[in-house]
Amino acid sequence: MTDSHGAYPREADLDAGVPLADFPDGATLVGEVRGERVLLARRGSEFLAVGARCTHLGGPLGEGLVVEDTVRCPWHHACFSLRTGRALEAPAFDALPRWEVRIVDDRVHVGERLAPDTGKGLGAHDGDAVERIVIVGGGAAGFAAADLLRREGFSGRVTMLSDDTDPPYDRTMLSKAFLQGAKKEGELGLADDHGLEGVTLRLSTRVAAIDREGRQVRLVDGGAIPYDKLLLATGGEPRTPGMPGADHEAVRLLRSLDDARAIVGRLREGARVVVMGASFIGMEAAAALAKRGCAVTVVAPQDRPMAKVFGEAISDMLRALHEENGVAFRLGRTIAAFADGEAVLDDGTRLPADLVLAGIGVSPRTDLAEAAGLDVEDGVRVDASMRTSDPAIWAAGDIARFPDPQGADPIRVEHWVVAQRQGQTAALAMMGRVAAYDDPAFFWTKQYDLSVRYVGHASAPDEIRVEGDPAARDAVVHLLEEGEVRAVATAGRDADALEASEAFRRG
Numbered sequence: 395m396t397d398s399h400g401a402y403p404r405e406a407d408l409d410a411g412v413p414l415a416d417f418p419d420g421a422t423l424v425g426e427v428r429g430e431r432v433l434l435a436r437r438g439s440e441f442l443a444v445g446a447r448c449t450h451l452g453g454p455l456g457e458g459l460v461v462e463d464t465v466r467c468p469w470h471h472a473c474f475s476l477r478t479g480r481a482l483e484a485p486a487f488d489a490l491p492r493w494e495v496r497i498v499d500d501r502v503h504v505g506e507r508l509a510p511d512t513g514k515g516l517g518a519h520d521g522d523a524v525e526r527i528v529i530v531g532g533g534a535a536g537f538a539a540a541d542l543l544r545r546e547g548f549s550g551r552v553t554m555l556s557d558d559t560d561p562p563y564d565r566t567m568l569s570k571a572f573l574q575g576a577k578k579e580g581e582l583g584l585a586d587d588h589g590l591e592g593v594t595l596r597l598s599t600r601v602a603a604i605d606r607e608g609r610q611v612r613l614v615d616g617g618a619i620p621y622d623k624l625l626l627a628t629g630g631e632p633r634t635p636g637m638p639g640a641d642h643e644a645v646r647l648l649r650s651l652d653d654a655r656a657i658v659g660r661l662r663e664g665a666r667v668v669v670m671g672a673s674f675i676g677m678e679a680a681a682a683l684a685k686r687g688c689a690v691t692v693v694a695p696q697d698r699p700m701a702k703v704f705g706e707a708i709s710d711m712l713r714a715l716h717e718e719n720g721v722a723f724r725l726g727r728t729i730a731a732f733a734d735g736e737a738v739l740d741d742g743t744r745l746p747a748d749l750v751l752a753g754i755g756v757s758p759r760t761d762l763a764e765a766a767g768l769d770v771e772d773g774v775r776v777d778a779s780m781r782t783s784d785p786a787i788w789a790a791g792d793i794a795r796f797p798d799p800q801g802a803d804p805i806r807v808e809h810w811v812v813a814q815r816q817g818q819t820a821a822l823a824m825m826g827r828v829a830a831y832d833d834p835a836f837f838w839t840k841q842y843d844l845s846v847r848y849v850g851h852a853s854a855p856d857e858i859r860v861e862g863d864p865a866a867r868d869a870v871v872h873l874l875e876e877g878e879v880r881a882v883a884t885a886g887r888d889a890d891a892l893e894a895s896e897a898f899r900r901g
């Protein structure tokens with residue numbers, strides 16, 4: 395195996411060094427230093443050495459994209475500084491380790507490990523004069539904002555209010571590794587590695603209203619918390635099915651860790667599961683539960699799963715993958731009722747079900763913003779810094795309707811990395827920095843061992859171009875609107891997704 399430039403074996407001993415003459419400007423190389431994998435990069439006359447594994451989920455940075463003095467992970471597009479190791483953009487938060495580099499006798503050697511960049515920490519919190527930031531929501535956007543305030547050394551007080559019972563966790567794992575049984579609860583925490591020291595986190599705490607005039611949020615339990623700046627990151631609420639029997643305890647939704655616990659709690663060996671909906675949650679849950687040994691049937695009104703998002707080629711690829719794993723599809727059908735332990739379809743078919751998992755869409759939780767009189771129109775309207783129509787209030791994540799960096803009309807999307815980066819943008823803006831969310835949207839779905847990645851935003855593609863062989867799970871799909879590529883989806887071609895994202899970024 396060689397690195398992406400093909401010049402050195404991956405096991406290159408960087409302690410012993412590599413010849414300077416063989417290491418041209420712009421080159422990168424993955425090698426080992428005293429048992430650790432290191433990415434060595436040359437930028438002009440400078441040599442930079444950082445850890446070769448992404449601190450998010452361990453993605454191989456040697457296969458990532460180096461742009462100037464940054465490297466982007468091929469898996470979930472986290473971005474790091476090659477110079478400082480800092481995690482510049484979510485979904486990674488922890489810095490990469492880094493090493494000093496020496497040139498001795500015309501050889502490039504990686505030397506001692508340098509002190510990690512752990513961030514500056516929050517202010518001392520003494521006295522009442524400090525600025526108070528309150529974050530409503532302990533999910534993707536809320537956590538990323540609090541984390542960045544801490545890392546950037548915000549001198550005021552940060553309070554995070556969440557009506558969840560658990561501290562911030564990786565929601566994306568719930569429909570994948572957690573349902574499958576491949577990850578345990580203790581492995582989902584977002585704050586485990588780097589902590590949220592200095593942030594006051596109040597769980598099981600629901601905000602009932604925003605008092606804009608009095609600059610405070612009112613809690614359901616009667617308390618009130620004052621703020622100077624407020625971030626709303628309340629996310630989405632899964633839609634509940636309306637059929638008769640939908641209130642039976644065997645019919646479940648999936649948004650929180652508690653929801654996932656309840657689902658897992660109902661599963662016994664060989665459980666029969668009917669999944670309602672063939673979009674992200676439904677398809678991912680179907681894959682995870684099939685891998686867990688359940689007998690899974692997906693029921694959905696469309697005739698192809700996820701075709702609206704990815705196009706027919708990837709849709710057919712995903713369906714085939716599911717069928718290979720024993721999942722049955724009842725497409726063009728809906729569940730008309732749940733009765734006597736059976737899901738009754740609209741054509742009268744009865745499917746025995748120990749569990750019906752409904753994944754039929756999400757509504758943004760904009761009720762607080764609406765009641766407070768903020769500008770809300772299918773989402774809380776924000777500017778590029780994520781500021782709402784009230785200059786003291788920001789909004790980020792699933793609830794935010796923001797200026798599309800690639801298009802004319804504002805958009806709202808429901809993706810993990812977008813929510814995190816918007817939380818980071820809001821954090822910088824609340825600190826008074828110049829900040830704008832201008833990243834192309836990115837999301838992924840993982841079903842079995844296949845990850846499909848998507849960059850850009852095409853809400854109604856009118857043309858789809860397929861390169862490669864979707865049946866072999868090796869393809870790039872371009873989604874166009876009015877002759878322009880608006881989004882790119884890839885399977886088995888992570889480098890293409892990274893390149894497409896960079897192309898969108900450059901405009």
Ligand SMILES: Cc1cc2nc3c(=O)[nH]c(=O)nc-3n(C[C@H](O)[C@H](O)[C@H](O)COP(=O)(O)OP(=O)(O)OC[C@H]3O[C@@H](n4cnc5c(N)ncnc54)[C@H](O)[C@@H]3O)c2cc1C
Nearest residue numbers: 531532533534535557558601629791792808809810813837
């Ligand atoms: C099972 C699952 C799997 C997913 N997988 C993927 C994936 O693979 N890739 C991808 O890109 N996206 C995925 N998503 C979508 C992604 O998780 C969301 O887009 C993202 O979490 C949105 O972040 P957010 O901060 O806006 O909201 P959330 O993460 O939902 O956080 C909202 C927070 O606000 C709190 N809250 C709400 N109202 C109140 C209130 N009134 N008072 C106090 N607290 C309140 C909630 O308890 C929660 O803590 C998945 C979603 C789910 C449910």
